[in-house]
Amino acid sequence: MIELLVVIAIIGLLVSILLPSLSKARDMARASVCGSNLRQLSHGWHLYADEHKDVSVPGKYPKADGGTANPANWYQIGNGRKYRPAWIATLGKYVNLFAFEMPSTSDERQDYDGKVYQCPTVGDWIDERNHAWGYNYQFLGNSRRTKGTFHNFPVNRSRIKNFASTVLGADSIGTAAGFRDRERRPYLNNGKQSAELGNHAWTLDPPRLTDKSDRGSGDPGTKRTAVDPRHSGKASVLYCDGHIEQVTPYVLGYRTLPGGAYVDLEALEEDLPNNRFFSGTGQDDDPPALPR
Numbered sequence: 001m002i003e004l005l006v007v008i009a010i011i012g013l014l015v016s017i018l019l020p021s022l023s024k025a026r027d028m029a030r031a032s033v034c035g036s037n038l039r040q041l042s043h044g045w046h047l048y049a050d051e052h053k054d055v056s057v058p059g060k061y062p063k064a065d066g067g068t069a070n071p072a073n074w075y076q077i078g079n080g081r082k083y084r085p086a087w088i089a090t091l092g093k094y095v096n097l098f099a100f101e102m103p104s105t106s107d108e109r110q111d112y113d114g115k116v117y118q119c120p121t122v123g124d125w126i127d128e129r130n131h132a133w134g135y136n137y138q139f140l141g142n143s144r145r146t147k148g149t150f151h152n153f154p155v156n157r158s159r160i161k162n163f164a165s166t167v168l169g170a171d172s173i174g175t176a177a178g179f180r181d182r183e184r185r186p187y188l189n190n191g192k193q194s195a196e197l198g199n200h201a202w203t204l205d206p207p208r209l210t211d212k213s214d215r216g217s218g219d220p221g222t223k224r225t226a227v228d229p230r231h232s233g234k235a236s237v238l239y240c241d242g243h244i245e246q247v248t249p250y251v252l253g254y255r256t257l258p259g260g261a262y263v264d265l266e267a268l269e270e271d272l273p274n275n276r277f278f279s280g281t282g283q284d285d286d287p288p289a290l291p292r
Contacts, residue, residue: 031231033117035055035244037168038133041116042242044091045168049157056155059137059203060086062145078184083108086128086202087135088117109190119171121230125198127189134172134204134225138287139278144218148290150215160280163241167252167277171228171235174201175216178223181257194223201225207253207273209264212289226254252277
């Protein structure tokens with residue numbers, strides 16, 4: 001009996017030692033798949049620009065009057081036309097990795113069908129609006145309008161000075177970034193609440209915003225979006241040259257407040273947010289101001 005208890009104790013000790021290693025290995029494998037999926041789709045970004053006279057893909061196509069009933073809001077994504085597809089579905093067209101089995105011209109909240117559109121760490125984040133990956137839309141192509149004027153579109157690919165150090169897209173936490181950790185709510189497919197993880201996560205706001213810049217959903221009073229360090233404290237980050245890195249929010253230039261909310265317009269005395277990995281110039285440029 002004593003020998004049996006000793007064996008059980010040893011087995012328990014070994015399990016306690018091995019479990020963290022196994023968990024870390026599993027997390028690393030998921031991060032690798034996430035990055036691989038993003039990389040496969042990224043090639044479409046350059047192919048889109050080649051076909052559109054150097055213009056970078058918009059985060060989401062502009063909205064013409066008439067909504068879903070207006071064919072001007074329908075765009076070809078490879079295996080059919082889709083109502084105002086987001087950036088990632090548009091990229092899929094150019095690499096023959098289609099986002100939907102049956103694209104809809106009457107719905108902008110479809111779930112992505114293609115496995116390559118999933119991050120395995122958050123495998124249920126497949127709503128095209130509340131998606132796992134956000135686009136550096138403010139600097140690369142913000143086709144929202146104010147008073148009939150685009151916020152920042154079209155953007156020429158050639159304005160980017162260093163593809164290897166400019167974020168194209170990354171894991172995004174959505175507008176939950178503007179809330180403290182304890183205030184955030186679980187992800188909900190087709191959800192609409194700002195505090196829900198993944199809400200409007202197809203967007204990725206840069207680290208430093210201004211009182212004149214866009215943010216979040218684009219609605220008045222919206223919270224900002226930011227990267228999601230879902231892979232053991234790091235986010236999968238896709239750069240414009242197509243390479244992937246696992247990076248902490250801090251290294252990308254983001255800063256957080258006590259409680260976990262990402263800094264927006266809160267005053268900091270030092271160690272400020274920085275946009276150098278988002279601007280395309282390598283400098284800490286302001287995001288484009290909203291049209292007046």
